Amino acid sequence: MFSQKKSGAVLSYINIIVKNLVTFMYTPFLLKYIGQSDYGLFQMTNSVITSLSLLSMGFSSSYVHFYIKYKSNNECENLKKLNGMYLILFCLISLTAIVIGSILAFNVDNIFNLKQSQISLMEKLMGIMILNVALTFPSSVFDSNIIVNQRFIYQQGRQLMQTILVPLIAVPMIMLGSGVLAIGITQTIVTTLFLFINANFCIRKLNMKFNFRNGKVMMFKEVLAFSFFIFLNQIVDLINNSGPNFVLGIFEGAEKVAIFAIAIQIKNLFFMLSISLSDVFIPKVNELVSQKKEKKVLTELMIRIGRVQMVILLFIFGGFIVIGQYFIHLWAGDKNILAYWLIILMVLPSIGPLSQNIGIEIQRAMNMHAFRSIVLLIFSVVNIVFTVVGTKYFGLIGASSGYVIGMICANGCLMNWYYQFKMGIDIILYWKRTLSVAIPFLVSTFLTLISQLFVPINSVLVFLFYGVIYVILFLTIYLKFVANSYEKQLIFRKK
Known part of the structure; x- marks a missing residue:
C-alpha cells in the first residue's frame, strides 16, 4: 500500500505538471481563437455552474469517514447500504442540479451585464455545462470508493487521461468553428466516458456492492449531521473561488473577468499542489483516529507532511515571483499583466494554511470540523462585502481583498489557535519545525530579484537563465542546510 501512496503522490504531481x-x-490558444470576451464569458458561466457543486452538501467528503468506520468494525452490510444510499442520493442531486441550472440559464439576461449576442451564447454554454456538472455527481460516488480503497495509481492515472483528452478533443473543434461551446461539449463527453470507466473499475475490480433496500434512514441522518459542516466549507470555497468572478461580471464585464480568471488559474496551481499530497493520506488519517492514536502521532504526521508541502509551495511561489511577470507577458499578453500582482497578493497569505491541509482531514476524522466551517462561513460574508466594495472602488486588485483578509484571519490565525488549544495538535512545534524551509525561498528569491536590477528579464534566454539560477540556488540551500533525513530519503530513495 506504501507503493500505492508513493506512486500516487508522484503521479499526482505529474498530473499537476501536465495539467x-x-x-x-x-489558455493562449483560447484567447487567440475565441477572443478575450468569449473567454471571460466562459469563466463567468463556469463560476455560475460551479455553484451547483454545493448540492453535494459535503457528502462526498463524508464517504471516506463512514466507510473506514464500518470497515474497521467489519460491518459489511452497512458498507453495502452506504454505497446504495450514496448512489441514490447523488442521482437525486444530479436531477436537482439540472432543474436549478435550467432556471439560471433562462435568467442570464437578468443576472449579468451582457450584450444580446453574449446572452444567447451564454445560455447555450450553460445548457451544456449543466449536463456536465450533473454527470459529475454520480461519478463522485465511485471516485470516493477508489480513494478509500487507496487505489491512488488508478485515480491519478485516470485524472491524467482526462487532463490530456479535454484539449485534445476541444482544439480541433474550436479550429473547425465551434468556438467556446467546444469547451463545454468536450468536458461533457469526457465526464460521461469516465463515469462509465469508474463504475466498471469499482464494481469489477474493487468488488463494490450496493444495497438499495430500506434501513438507511438512521445512517442518512448520521451522514447528514457529519456532512453539514463540510457543506458549509464548500459554500466558503465557492465564494472564495467564484465570488470575485461573479462580482467582476456584474461591475466590470467579461474582459476584466478574463484577467482575474488567469490569476485564479495560477493561484489554483498552489491549491492543487497542496491537496494532491494531503488527499493521499486521508485514509491513513482516518485509520489513526479510528485506532485512537495519541495526539503526538497526529502532530508528527502533520509536521512531516506540512514541511514537504511548504517546500514545494515556496519553491514554485519563489520561482513565480522571479520570472512570473515575463511569463504572463509571454503566455497571456501585456493586457493581462495585472494578473501577476493578483497572484502574488492571493498566494502569499495562502502558503501557511495550504501547508496545513492535512489538519483539515484530521479535524474531519475527529469530527471536530464544525468550528472551522462556522468561522470560514462568517469570514465568507466579510469576503463578499470587501470584494464588492473593493471591486467598485479599486477594480481588479480590490476584487481580491476579501479573499486575502479571510485567508489571514480565518485560515491562518484562528485555525492555528484551534489546532493548539482545542484539538491538542502541537502547532507551536509545527511552526518551529517548518519555518526553516522558508530559508531557501527567501535567499534564492532575494538574490535573483536583486540581480534583475542590473540584468532585467527582456528576452526568453534571460527568462530561462533566471529560472535555472533560481532552481539551482533553492535546491542547493534546501538540500545542504534545511532538508531532514526523511525528506532526503523521499528524494533520493529509488524504491
Whole structure:
C-alpha cells in the first residue's frame, strides 16, 4: 500500500505538471481563437455552474469517514447500504442540479451585464455545462470508493487521461468553428466516458456492492449531521473561488473577468499542489483516529507532511515571483499583466494554511470540523462585502481583498489557535519545525530579484537563465542546510 501512496503522490504531481502545461498552452490558444470576451464569458458561466457543486452538501467528503468506520468494525452490510444510499442520493442531486441550472440559464439576461449576442451564447454554454456538472455527481460516488480503497495509481492515472483528452478533443473543434461551446461539449463527453470507466473499475475490480433496500434512514441522518459542516466549507470555497468572478461580471464585464480568471488559474496551481499530497493520506488519517492514536502521532504526521508541502509551495511561489511577470507577458499578453500582482497578493497569505491541509482531514476524522466551517462561513460574508466594495472602488486588485483578509484571519490565525488549544495538535512545534524551509525561498528569491536590477528579464534566454539560477540556488540551500533525513530519503530513495 506504501507503493500505492508513493506512486500516487508522484503521479499526482505529474498530473499537476501536465495539467498546468496544458493550461499554459491551452489558455493562449483560447484567447487567440475565441477572443478575450468569449473567454471571460466562459469563466463567468463556469463560476455560475460551479455553484451547483454545493448540492453535494459535503457528502462526498463524508464517504471516506463512514466507510473506514464500518470497515474497521467489519460491518459489511452497512458498507453495502452506504454505497446504495450514496448512489441514490447523488442521482437525486444530479436531477436537482439540472432543474436549478435550467432556471439560471433562462435568467442570464437578468443576472449579468451582457450584450444580446453574449446572452444567447451564454445560455447555450450553460445548457451544456449543466449536463456536465450533473454527470459529475454520480461519478463522485465511485471516485470516493477508489480513494478509500487507496487505489491512488488508478485515480491519478485516470485524472491524467482526462487532463490530456479535454484539449485534445476541444482544439480541433474550436479550429473547425465551434468556438467556446467546444469547451463545454468536450468536458461533457469526457465526464460521461469516465463515469462509465469508474463504475466498471469499482464494481469489477474493487468488488463494490450496493444495497438499495430500506434501513438507511438512521445512517442518512448520521451522514447528514457529519456532512453539514463540510457543506458549509464548500459554500466558503465557492465564494472564495467564484465570488470575485461573479462580482467582476456584474461591475466590470467579461474582459476584466478574463484577467482575474488567469490569476485564479495560477493561484489554483498552489491549491492543487497542496491537496494532491494531503488527499493521499486521508485514509491513513482516518485509520489513526479510528485506532485512537495519541495526539503526538497526529502532530508528527502533520509536521512531516506540512514541511514537504511548504517546500514545494515556496519553491514554485519563489520561482513565480522571479520570472512570473515575463511569463504572463509571454503566455497571456501585456493586457493581462495585472494578473501577476493578483497572484502574488492571493498566494502569499495562502502558503501557511495550504501547508496545513492535512489538519483539515484530521479535524474531519475527529469530527471536530464544525468550528472551522462556522468561522470560514462568517469570514465568507466579510469576503463578499470587501470584494464588492473593493471591486467598485479599486477594480481588479480590490476584487481580491476579501479573499486575502479571510485567508489571514480565518485560515491562518484562528485555525492555528484551534489546532493548539482545542484539538491538542502541537502547532507551536509545527511552526518551529517548518519555518526553516522558508530559508531557501527567501535567499534564492532575494538574490535573483536583486540581480534583475542590473540584468532585467527582456528576452526568453534571460527568462530561462533566471529560472535555472533560481532552481539551482533553492535546491542547493534546501538540500545542504534545511532538508531532514526523511525528506532526503523521499528524494533520493529509488524504491
